[in-house]
Amino acid sequence: MKVLIIGGVAGGATTAARLRRIQEDAEIVIFERGGYISYANCGLPYYIGDVIQDRDRLFVQTPESFRENLNIDVRIRSEVTSIDPESKHISVKNLETGEEYRESYDKLVLSPGAEPVKPPIPGIQSEGIFTLRSVPETDAIKTFVEEHNPRKAVIVGAGFIGLEMAENLHEKGLYVTIVEMAQQVMNVVDYEMAAQVHQHLKTKDVEFYLQDGVSNFSRQKGADGQERIIITLQSGRTIETDMVILSIGVRPESRLARDCGIETGETGGIKVNSHLETSEKDIYAVGDAIEFINPITKQPTITYLAGPANKQGRICADNIVFGNQKEYRGSISTAIAKVFDITVASTGASEKTLNKHRIPYHSIITHGSSHAGYYPNAMPVTIKTLFSKDEGRVLGAQIIGYEGVDKRIDMIAAVIRQEGSVQDLMELEHAYAPPYSSAKDPVNIAGFVAENILTGRSRHIHWNEVAAGCNPDEMQLVDVRTPEEYQLGSIDGAVNIPVYEVRSRLGELDRNKTIIVFCGVGLRAYQAERILRQNGFEDVFNLSGGYKTYEYAAQ
Amino acid sequence: MKVLIIGGVAGGATTAARLRRIQEDAEIVIFERGGYISYANCGLPYYIGDVIQDRDRLFVQTPESFRENLNIDVRIRSEVTSIDPESKHISVKNLETGEEYRESYDKLVLSPGAEPVKPPIPGIQSEGIFTLRSVPETDAIKTFVEEHNPRKAVIVGAGFIGLEMAENLHEKGLYVTIVEMAQQVMNVVDYEMAAQVHQHLKTKDVEFYLQDGVSNFSRQKGADGQERIIITLQSGRTIETDMVILSIGVRPESRLARDCGIETGETGGIKVNSHLETSEKDIYAVGDAIEFINPITKQPTITYLAGPANKQGRICADNIVFGNQKEYRGSISTAIAKVFDITVASTGASEKTLNKHRIPYHSIITHGSSHAGYYPNAMPVTIKTLFSKDEGRVLGAQIIGYEGVDKRIDMIAAVIRQEGSVQDLMELEHAYAPPYSSAKDPVNIAGFVAENILTGRSRHIHWNEVAAGCNPDEMQLVDVRTPEEYQLGSIDGAVNIPVYEVRSRLGELDRNKTIIVFCGVGLRAYQAERILRQNGFEDVFNLSGGYKTYEYAAQ
Ligand SMILES: Cc1cc2nc3c(=O)[nH]c(=O)nc-3n(C[C@H](O)[C@H](O)[C@H](O)COP(=O)(O)OP(=O)(O)OC[C@H]3O[C@@H](n4cnc5c(N)ncnc54)[C@H](O)[C@@H]3O)c2cc1C
Numbered sequence A, B: 001m002k003v004l005i006i007g008g009v010a011g012g013a014t015t016a017a018r019l020r021r022i023q024e025d026a027e028i029v030i031f032e033r034g035g036y037i038s039y040a041n042c043g044l045p046y047y048i049g050d051v052i053q054d055r056d057r058l059f060v061q062t063p064e065s066f067r068e069n070l071n072i073d074v075r076i077r078s079e080v081t082s083i084d085p086e087s088k089h090i091s092v093k094n095l096e097t098g099e100e101y102r103e104s105y106d107k108l109v110l111s112p113g114a115e116p117v118k119p120p121i122p123g124i125q126s127e128g129i130f131t132l133r134s135v136p137e138t139d140a141i142k143t144f145v146e147e148h149n150p151r152k153a154v155i156v157g158a159g160f161i162g163l164e165m166a167e168n169l170h171e172k173g174l175y176v177t178i179v180e181m182a183q184q185v186m187n188v189v190d191y192e193m194a195a196q197v198h199q200h201l202k203t204k205d206v207e208f209y210l211q212d213g214v215s216n217f218s219r220q221k222g223a224d225g226q227e228r229i230i231i232t233l234q235s236g237r238t239i240e241t242d243m244v245i246l247s248i249g250v251r252p253e254s255r256l257a258r259d260c261g262i263e264t265g266e267t268g269g270i271k272v273n274s275h276l277e278t279s280e281k282d283i284y285a286v287g288d289a290i291e292f293i294n295p296i297t298k299q300p301t302i303t304y305l306a307g308p309a310n311k312q313g314r315i316c317a318d319n320i321v322f323g324n325q326k327e328y329r330g331s332i333s334t335a336i337a338k339v340f341d342i343t344v345a346s347t348g349a350s351e352k353t354l355n356k357h358r359i360p361y362h363s364i365i366t367h368g369s370s371h372a373g374y375y376p377n378a379m380p381v382t383i384k385t386l387f388s389k390d391e392g393r394v395l396g397a398q399i400i401g402y403e404g405v406d407k408r409i410d411m412i413a414a415v416i417r418q419e420g421s422v423q424d425l426m427e428l429e430h431a432y433a434p435p436y437s438s439a440k441d442p443v444n445i446a447g448f449v450a451e452n453i454l455t456g457r458s459r460h461i462h463w464n465e466v467a468a469g470c471n472p473d474e475m476q477l478v479d480v481r482t483p484e485e486y487q488l489g490s491i492d493g494a495v496n497i498p499v500y501e502v503r504s505r506l507g508e509l510d511r512n513k514t515i516i517v518f519c520g521v522g523l524r525a526y527q528a529e530r531i532l533r534q535n536g537f538e539d540v541f542n543l544s545g546g547y548k549t550y551e552y553a554a555q
């Protein structure tokens, strides 16, 4: 069997390696347009930031090691220019010699990845403006920083990679400004979660402009005679900078496939069935370039993540050798990034996505601790949990904190992956000793709170509904924290009845109004809510995530 | 409704708190024999070790706060001395006044916990010999250490709490010796995993004697005129020490229940049904004292863990108020401990337990990295995975490492909890960025390796089978690491054929012999195994966990 693979990094290299292990005598050829295979894309920002110091560490395998160790024929600087599914041939261009040739296949695997979006903004080709996807681009950025000693950098686009670059350039001593079209950074999480990131960026002296885009780049000599980049934003604001990283987003590298008659979908990705086969027989596709059905929204989706690419590679290899036995069940897009001292993670669908697809959901925010509060150095962890209104199926989660974020997102991802419900979150039997968690992990607590919503024992109201304004004739805001906490700042119009006085001060509340109780994080307000509900107050809501979330989001 | 609760700590306090939230007008009374309720048992070792410095932090709630905040009547120093299920009354002894009285109930909850085992060893009552379960015992140890300034401590029994105490006393400057009857510390993990802990304890200068027990304690004046404890072991060895912590184990505090006609099971625990109801109507039980059916072994089990006690408390409260609607599905005993710089964790059943109950299983050991190897400070993580031979259902796992152990055990626990298989381990969609994991998390890798076993693509042999000796006429040991690694030490009788030479040196191997390949951790040996199997070698085995596990375990 002769298998050709287009693209030699995450999806391609993994497919090849697994193929070799299960089919010792297959002929396997990898075609890679660039000069490198099997490198750590995800490490590139950290190499630029000198966190990873040794460039060689970025290369997990090389063409030589693949040949020697796995008996795989790797052809770098070789671009596949067309595919002929009829005759089962591809055309390849040797980018060094310019020579073109054809190669036949029994099975073909496409893992061409994604390409950075570079909109036709005037001046976008200027010197000092970079995208970051490949090793040469990385080298270019690193060389620029070392040779030009820039003092300022602008990051356009505040996704995960943009923020990683913000951190790494900041750590190298640059003054970093972020420009983002949306009203928030990190679009995969929802606004009130991103608001915590905004706050954190401020403490790091990273400047950011939201809801603003670049209308034009130009180069100009400054007062000191040095040429700089001038960015004019759509708002009219101008920013002077020494360098720019464009990380506006990526799109699937699906042109080759489409041009050769392989079906692509509405997202632009290459359509695959559950066996990762494309519309053409014997042609498979994996990685950033594919479109699959999202298991939560049931909509066509692309996911630009290394974990799924690697896992798909292994499934694809198995299906090629053993004959389409394995199903790919889609990705739930679990993602994570370190943003300076905090970690931001998400899994499943966000509230934005659920709204977009009109999927009904409940949403809750809970704040907890990375481990037992009585053990030193416990750090706050905020969890947003989204779940279905009927059976409480977990639809998504977002977590932000200083420690233990990765483990909680993984726990929830495990539940979502198995189509579990908030019941499963409650029952998760995590490992508990004081340095690691609490007897009830914050994920269990999220489950409890969700169950209380599902059973009607608690009702949440969200920060934006409260921030939109409460008519005092109809609504009563009750801050159930201590008088000291209340003094330090509360929501306009709120009265203060500490939770433990609620029982004795029922008379101060109006049974005919909607009562919104809140505390710091939601726990005491829930207790107050329970007392009120059981004392005949019908219309009581708990402010989800408490004053903490409100303060972050409403400011 | 009047609910009485016996025991005011993990299970009892949680039941009470939830009861109040769902039934504002219930009359709730907690009876606690000791002087404290709602304290952090799990923090006690760390308070002794000064990691937790403020004693008040151990108390999550107090009798006063429970009264004021939750309107719960807490009676401390009140021992329940009998239960009359017929008349629905209990008898209580006020331990301060000696007064006895009866109290009626509609529902009764037992959460009496467990008591430390104190075998009738001569001299066990001597001064300086302690157990650690309650606050007064903690105070006694702490006072002893502060007043007597002991230089040496002996820990008898090397379970999780014993090792936590070893660490905490070591950190306070004591020279610590551990005495343990079993051939290993931390009996919940299997021997070759514990062997890593043994190694770590050695680096910390903690002395330990395994397979040895105490036959007698005595106090004697030393050469310096100071009285010390002399421990005589069953082996005849004697140890001189200033203090002893007995942590031989605990047993359920079920005597009261049994004496009053409530059924207890073969483990000694109070029998409960899936609603956490005992054999007597309207009497529920939770926590360390209950016996439930283990979801994996299907055998009666007790679990001495705070997480399950807390979760049971909530279920029990709901069943009391809403009428036995909630099922308790048993605990899979996920446990964790920090042991100096490493973390040791387990979930589900161990190999020992599976053997005991004659449950067929496969067992694999894989070594991975806490996060991407190319990102700084990646630390080794060892995972032992146990799964069923038929469908690959995950039965248990054990993990040891320096970082990220908690999150991996939680991921696997989530899969076990949902009756998942190794397929689910492979598919887990964890969060990956370089500081947190790899594109294939070590848990995914464990899933892949397990799948290879289930599909017959790989076969593992275990360290003990190899250590038992290989007959060179029938078996050939092949070390597929580099010559340099081989030079530094290998298994007796092994020949060295580096993995990447295997293809060209097939002729050096005997097709009629069983071939055992091994490398550092199992990955290269697996590659070699695949090459051999596909080149007509039928009888090939990979040494599970590689030379690393072998070296730990066989020495
Ligand atoms: C800076 C950066 C940071 C990232 N961080 C993370 C992270 O922290 N976590 C995470 O999960 N993911 C991260 N990712 C995403 C992750 O790297 C990708 O999801 C993954 O590499 C996708 O694998 P792939 O095989 O589809 O594509 P790639 O790994 O991009 O490989 C595609 C290859 O195909 C080649 N190719 C394309 N067309 C042709 C052709 N016609 N002929 C020959 N060769 C061709 C390309 O040159 C390219 O080398 C990051 C990506 C980048 C760029």
Ligand SMILES: Cc1cc2nc3c(=O)[nH]c(=O)nc-3n(C[C@H](O)[C@H](O)[C@H](O)COP(=O)(O)OP(=O)(O)OC[C@H]3O[C@@H](n4cnc5c(N)ncnc54)[C@H](O)[C@@H]3O)c2cc1C
Pocket: A432, A433, A434, B006, B007, B008, B009, B010, B011, B012, B031, B032, B033, B034, B041, B042, B043, B044, B045, B078, B079, B080, B081, B111, B112, B113, B114, B132, B133, B134, B161, B253, B256, B286, B287, B288, B289, B303, B304, B305, B306, B307, B309
């Ligand atoms: C030192 C130590 C460290 C631990 N570390 C961990 C850890 O890291 N992780 C973990 O998961 N678990 C740990 N545990 C175990 C955990 O604390 C227990 O599993 C949990 O407390 C059990 O809850 P319970 O309600 O069943 O019993 P307990 O919390 O022990 O409460 C039982 C209470 O009942 C009272 N009582 C008993 N009989 C009567 C009676 N007749 N009348 C009145 N009162 C009575 C007792 O005085 C006691 O206060 C640790 C335990 C100890 C002692």
Ligand SMILES: CC(C)(COP(=O)(O)OP(=O)(O)OC[C@H]1O[C@@H](n2cnc3c(N)ncnc32)[C@H](O)[C@@H]1OP(=O)(O)O)[C@@H](O)C(=O)NCCC(=O)NCCS
Pocket: A008, A009, A010, A011, A013, A014, A017, A018, A021, A037, A038, A039, A040, A041, A042, A043, A060, A061, A306, A310, A314, B365, B366, B367, B439, B440, B445, B448, B449, B452, B521, B522, B523, B526, B545
């Ligand atoms: C380097 C690369 C080719 C490796 O692919 P791979 O060989 O499938 O992956 P690994 O080296 O992790 O090895 C995994 C294999 O070893 C096996 N294995 C791992 N540890 C083992 C152990 N201790 N014992 C036995 N087998 C083991 C696994 O079962 C798996 O084999 P299988 O798929 O046949 O079941 C590929 O991952 C790659 O190119 N990575 C870099 C690019 C990339 O992913 N970038 C994005 C992230 S930065």
Ligand SMILES: CC(C)(COP(=O)(O)OP(=O)(O)OC[C@H]1O[C@@H](n2cnc3c(N)ncnc32)[C@H](O)[C@@H]1OP(=O)(O)O)[C@@H](O)C(=O)NCCC(=O)NCCS
Pocket: A365, A366, A367, A439, A440, A445, A448, A449, A452, A521, A522, A523, A526, A545, B008, B009, B010, B011, B013, B014, B017, B018, B021, B037, B038, B039, B040, B041, B042, B043, B060, B061, B306, B310, B314
């Ligand atoms: C202190 C103690 C009484 C607390 O019990 P508890 O009130 O059930 O637990 P918590 O304080 O964590 O509160 C959990 C409750 O608040 C709710 N809650 C928590 N955070 C919330 C939030 N942000 N918004 C809304 N509700 C929230 C939960 O839903 C849960 O309520 P529910 O059970 O009615 O659903 C009990 O855990 C205890 O005694 N602990 C110490 C003893 C012990 O466990 N020892 C062993 C471990 S060291």
